[in-house]
Amino acid sequence: MAALVAAGRGRRTLLLEKNQRPGLKILVSGGGRCNLTTTLAGSELEAQFGARAGRWLRHALRSFPPVALRQLVEDAGVPLREEDLQKIFPVSQKARDVLDALLRVAAAADVQLRHAAPLRALVREGQQFVATVPQGELHAASVVLATGGVSYPKTGATGDGYAFCRAFGHTITRTVPALAPLVVEVPWVQALQGIVLEAAELSVLDEHGKVVRSRRRPILFTHQGLSGPAPMDLSGDIEERPGGATLRFDFAPDVRAEQLEQQWLEQTRSHGRAAVASLLPRTLPERLRATLCALAGVAGTLAELGREQRRRLLLLVKDLRLPVAKSRGFDHAEVTRGGIALAEVDPRTMQSRLVPGLYVCGELLDVDGPIGGFNFQAAFATGRLAGLHA
Ligand SMILES: Cc1cc2nc3c(=O)[nH]c(=O)nc-3n(C[C@H](O)[C@H](O)[C@H](O)COP(=O)(O)OP(=O)(O)OC[C@H]3O[C@@H](n4cnc5c(N)ncnc54)[C@H](O)[C@@H]3O)c2cc1C
Numbered sequence: 001m002a003a004l005v006a007a008g009r010g011r012r013t014l015l016l017e018k019n020q021r022p023g024l025k026i027l028v029s030g031g032g033r034c035n036l037t038t039t040l041a042g043s044e045l046e047a048q049f050g051a052r053a054g055r056w057l058r059h060a061l062r063s064f065p066p067v068a069l070r071q072l073v074e075d076a077g078v079p080l081r082e083e084d085l086q087k088i089f090p091v092s093q094k095a096r097d098v099l100d101a102l103l104r105v106a107a108a109a110d111v112q113l114r115h116a117a118p119l120r121a122l123v124r125e126g127q128q129f130v131a132t133v134p135q136g137e138l139h140a141a142s143v144v145l146a147t148g149g150v151s152y153p154k155t156g157a158t159g160d161g162y163a164f165c166r167a168f169g170h171t172i173t174r175t176v177p178a179l180a181p182l183v184v185e186v187p188w189v190q191a192l193q194g195i196v197l198e199a200a201e202l203s204v205l206d207e208h209g210k211v212v213r214s215r216r217r218p219i220l221f222t223h224q225g226l227s228g229p230a231p232m233d234l235s236g237d238i239e240e241r242p243g244g245a246t247l248r249f250d251f252a253p254d255v256r257a258e259q260l261e262q263q264w265l266e267q268t269r270s271h272g273r274a275a276v277a278s279l280l281p282r283t284l285p286e287r288l289r290a291t292l293c294a295l296a297g298v299a300g301t302l303a304e305l306g307r308e309q310r311r312r313l314l315l316l317v318k319d320l321r322l323p324v325a326k327s328r329g330f331d332h333a334e335v336t337r338g339g340i341a342l343a344e345v346d347p348r349t350m351q352s353r354l355v356p357g358l359y360v361c362g363e364l365l366d367v368d369g370p371i372g373g374f375n376f377q378a379a380f381a382t383g384r385l386a387g388l389h390a
Pocket residue numbers: 016017018019022023024025026028029030031034035036037117118119120146147148149151152155156157158159160161333334335361362363364372373374375376377379
């Protein structure tokens with residue numbers, strides 16, 4: 001994006017890509033379908049990145065909102081459509097179409113693309129930058145670093161940009177994997193592998209039991225722990241905390257605990273001979289209902305259920321807590337949390353505040369969003385600003 005916008009302004013633009021092919025992350029995105037962006041806009045969109053980064057991104061996102069990104073890709077011949085949770089995908093369901101469209105626009109703007117050309121070193125000499133690639137030295141008036149983070153390193157994102165920026169005096173905030181599946185070595189969790197929960201609420205609690213973030217999105221139980229949108233969205237908050245954090249499940253998020261207990265008491269009076277598991281929300285898969293009863297140590301009929309047992313079951317349904325130490329790490333993370341400190345980059349141009357002529361954009365920055373097309377949106381919007389000013 002940065003290259004095609006810069007070239008579109010008439011700048012002689014060379015795009016260095018270390019892989020044999022550009023845009024591998026676009027190809028693997030959204031399960032090969034590329035969740036390009038979102039229908040959210042304005043402050044709702046900015047809020048997805050958290051208060052601090054959302055404020056910093058405001059200019060980039062308002063000057064190139066999701067509708068503008070959609071327009072660019074559609075004008076390049078790729079029809080898009082909205083799916084669940086405000087997500088935008090190509091109608092063809094092929095990430096390759098998005099990548100090809102961007103490459104077509106870049107070629108039309110006269111971007112020269114050099115692949116298998118990893119940037120090895122970058123220094124400033126007088127008014128120029130000298131970039132070293134295996135093929136030799138290159139000279140440039142301005143440089144845009146768009147080398148990504150360190151997640152999914154097999155796609156080429158190996159953190160090279162951090163080293164270049166650090167050498168220029170930039171601060172790199174702590175990087176942790178985000179949007180990664182969680183490792184939970186608890187037998188009952190692993191025994192539930194294959195189950196998908198649609199209607200539960202998952203929260204990360206801090207050491208004082210305060211909610212850090214909650215998600216009401218699908219949860220997938222796997223042989224390694226938990227995956228799917230809700231656990232992945234929360235993984236960065238767990239990784240950020242030394243030693244991990246506590247996850248809380250609320251399996252009946254639409255009803256308060258007292259109301260639920262009241263309903264259970266009425267059910268017990270009217271259907272005393274029903275099995276205890278019949279108290280649990282019907283939205284929960286059978287195997288999970290059985291597991292919750294086993295964890296609460298309850299069995300038999302409603303009439304046999306004592307007050308203490310009922311309370312134990314209620315606690316598990318509304319407030320089941322699970323310590324989680326880590327995610328599956330950068331190899332499985334869709335995004336890197338942390339990166340180049342935002343205070344050192346001008347949010348209106350993406351120019352480094354320390355090095356004139358150096359621009360930084362995309363995931364390399366200390367910006368990350370949840371699942372839903374937000375990370376591409378931020379990368380493309382910041383890339384465009386860099387391309388407009390470099
Ligand atoms: C499996 C997966 C699925 C995802 N799905 C989605 C999704 O559906 N929607 C969404 O919004 N986001 C998704 N993301 C996140 C999104 O892909 C990234 O946030 C986004 O690609 C970041 O863009 P970027 O240009 O900053 O970095 P990248 O896309 O990582 O691009 C960096 C490029 O720089 C190159 N490079 C690195 N170092 C050098 C060097 N020294 N010299 C030359 N080139 C170099 C790399 O090879 C790479 O091509 C997904 C991520 C993954 C891993």
